[in-house]
Amino acid sequence: MHALYDLAVGPLAWLAFGVFIIGSIYRLLAMRALALKKDGAFMTYISWPHAIKSLVHWFTPFGALGWKENPGVTIATFVFHICLFLVPIFLMGHIVLFDTFRGWSWPALPDGVADALAIVVVLICAYFLWRRLSVPEVRFLTTPQDVFVVSLVGLTFLTGVLAYHRIGDNLVLTTLHILCGEAMLAAIPFTRLSHMLFAVFSRGYIASEFGSVRFAKDW
Amino acid sequence: MSTIADRLIEDAGLRAGVSRLTPEKIEKVFKELIAGECGARLKTYLETCVHCGMCAKACHYYMSHKDPSYMPAAKVTQTMAKLMAAGGKVDPKLIYECAQVSYTECNLCRRCIHYCPLGIDTGYIMSVVRRLCHKLGCTPQYIQDTAHSHSATMNQMWVKDDEWPDTLQWQEEEARDEFPGLRIPLDLEGADFMYSVIAPEPKFRTQLIYQAAAIFNAAGLNWTMPSMPGWDNSNMAMFSGDSEIMGRVERAHYEMAQKLRVKRIVMGECGHAFRAVYDVGNRWLGWKWTPVPMVHSIEFFWELIQQGRIKITHKYADPVTIHDPCNVIRGRGLMDKLREVTHFLCEEVVEMHPNREHNYCCCAGGGVINCGPPFKNVRVAGNSIKAEQLKATGVHTLVAPCHNCHGGLEDIISKYELGMHTKFLGDLIYELMEKPEAE
C-alpha cells in the first residue's frame, strides 16, 4: 500500500496532470482547427461581446430560462461546480503536498468549511445519481459513461471526506482518494467531462449567432 | 419507456426509401457526410451533452406528451448518437426512426437553446440527421414532393411559369375594382423593393397578394414583383436536407433581385422563407450576409408606420394575442417591432406566456407540416401545450405573421375547439387602413 501511495503521489500525479493539461490543450487546439477547417461559415459569426454577455447570464444562477425552469437542478449544479473547483484547489491537505514537495503555497480554506463543502459535493453527486436512475427524463438519456463520471467524482470526494475524518484505514482511503482524483483529471479531456473545456465555446458560439445574426437573446 | 420505435407511422416515401438501404450503404453515406460536411459543432455537441435532462421543458412535444422520448436530447440519443456509436453501420430500420424523429418530431425552432447551459443546438443536429436521410433517399413523401417542385420549377407548389404572372395579373384586376389606380408592377427595374412571397400564396392564399398590393398602393410605394422563376422565397429543400436544391432556389431568388436592380427584397409574412433567405441560403452560397438587403414584412410594416405611410381609420376592437414565430423572433429579433405594429393596429393586446424569444413553437414549421397528412395527428397532439397557452389568453383573435404558424395554429384551434381565428398583419392592415381610392 505504501508503494502504491508513493506511486499515486509521485509518477501517477505527474501523469494525471500531464494528461489533463496536455490533453486539454490538444483537444482545444484540435477542435479549433476542425472548426476553422469545417465550420468556417459559422465561425465567421463569432462575436465575443455577444458571447460574454450570454455567458454572464448563464453563469448567473437563474439568469437563463433553462435555469429558471429547473430550479432544483440549477441550485445543485451551481453549488456542485463551485465546490468542485473551490475545495480541491483551496484544501489545506492539497496545498501541504505542493508546499512540501514543490515549495508552492497559497491560502487555504478553513478545514471545517472545506469539509462541509466536500460533503455537499458527495450529497449532490448522490442526487445526480438518483436523478439518473429514477427521473424518467434523465434515465432515458443516461449511458454507462454518465454513471461512471458522476460516480468517479462522487467517489473522489467521498474517499476524501472519509480520509479527513479518519474513518477506515487512512492509508488505503487516502490512496484511493488520490487515484480517483487522478482518474478524474485524466478523464476530463476524453469524456463528457470535456464540457469543462468546451462549454464556454459552444455557448459562446451560439450566443454569437443569436446576438450578431439573429438579434435575439439566447438565455 | 416508449421510444420512437414504438410509434412509427407509415409513410410511402420513408418505406420505399428504407427498403432500398443496406447497413453497408448507410455506413458509406454516413461516413461521407461526417467527413465531408460536419465539423466541430456536431462533435462538440455530441461529446459534451451531459444528459442532464434540462432541455425537456423546452420542447412543446415533450410538454404536450410528457414522454421523455420527445425531449430534445432524447431526439439526439435516438438518432445521431446511435449512428455515431455504430459508425453509421446500422439496420435500415433505424433510418426510418431517424427520419420520423428529425422530420416530424422537431420543428428546428431552437427553443431548446434557451434551456441548454452548454448551448447545444439540437435543431442543427436534427438538420444533419435530415441531411443523412435525404442523401439516403429516405424522406417523407409529402415534403419530398415540395423539394421536387423546387428543383423542377424553382417554386414549392408546382406553379407553372405562365400561371404565376397570370395569378398576379388576376389579383391586380380584382383589386382594381376596389382601387382603380392599383398596379402590381412586374419586373420593374430599379424599383425600391422586390416583393417576394411563398408559392402557397398564388396557389391558395391569393388574397394575401391582393392585400399586399392594396397596402403598397395606398402607401404610394415604388415596388415590383418578378414574373420569372426566383419569385418564390420559400424553400422546403432546406428542410428536406437537400442543400444543393436549397442553394439553387436561394441563388435564383437573390439573382432575381439583382437582375431587377431593386434596392432590397421585402418578404411576405413567412418565417421559414425568412430563415432560408436571411440565415441559411447566403451561407451555402458563400455570403456572410445576404447579397441583397432584405426585410421581413413585420419590419417593413413597422417602417411604413414610422413614416406615417400607413393610416388606419380605426383600431381593431377585439382583444388580440400575439404568436411569436420562431424564425423571425429567435431568428431575427423582431419581437418589439411585431408588438409596436400590433399595438398600432389593435385596441388591446393580451400577451401569451411564455412569449417573445421564449415562445412555444406552432409545431408546424421546420418542414413538419409539409410532411403532410400521415403526420398531422402527431403534430396536433404534440402541441396541446400551445393550445393551453392560447386558451389562457381568453381572446379570440391571434396575430401570427407566419404562414407555417397559421397552418399549425389553425389545426390546434380546430382540434382543441379554442374558438379563435388567426390573422396576418397584412389582414389587419388591409381591414383597418384608409382606402381613399376605394369605391
Add this chain to the structure above:
Amino acid sequence: MKQRTIPFALAALVVACFLAMPALGQQDMKTIPDEGFKTKTRLPAVFNHDEHNEKAGIAECTACHHGEKDGKRDPEADTSGIPCSDCHSAVAKPGRTSLMRAFHKQCMGCHMDQKKGPVTCGDCHKPLPK
C-alpha cells in the same frame, strides 16, 4: 547556616533538572511540539521520540536535528535541544523553510524514502492513542 543550605540545594536541584532536560525530556514527548504555530489547524502530529528512534534505528541526533550553513541544510551540525521553531518560523522569509514545511519534509520525506511510517494526513494528525 543550615537555614541557608535548603534553599540553595533546592535551587541547585532546579538548575540540574533544567540542564538534564534535553537528555531526558523526550521520554515524555507524545506529539511534535506545535508551540511555533500561531493557529493550529490540525491536531499535533503523534510522535513518540524515543520509541520512534528505537523502531527506526536512528542513533544520530543529526538525522533530524540538523544545522544550517550559508542558507543550506548542514547535516553535520547537531542542533538537538534547540526548538525547531527557533530557526523555522511559522511564516518563513523567502528562501527559508517554514515550520510546517520543515516538519512535513522531515517526517513525510523520510517516511517516503524509507517506505515506512505514516505518510497520510490522518495517520499523523490524530488523537493520541490511549
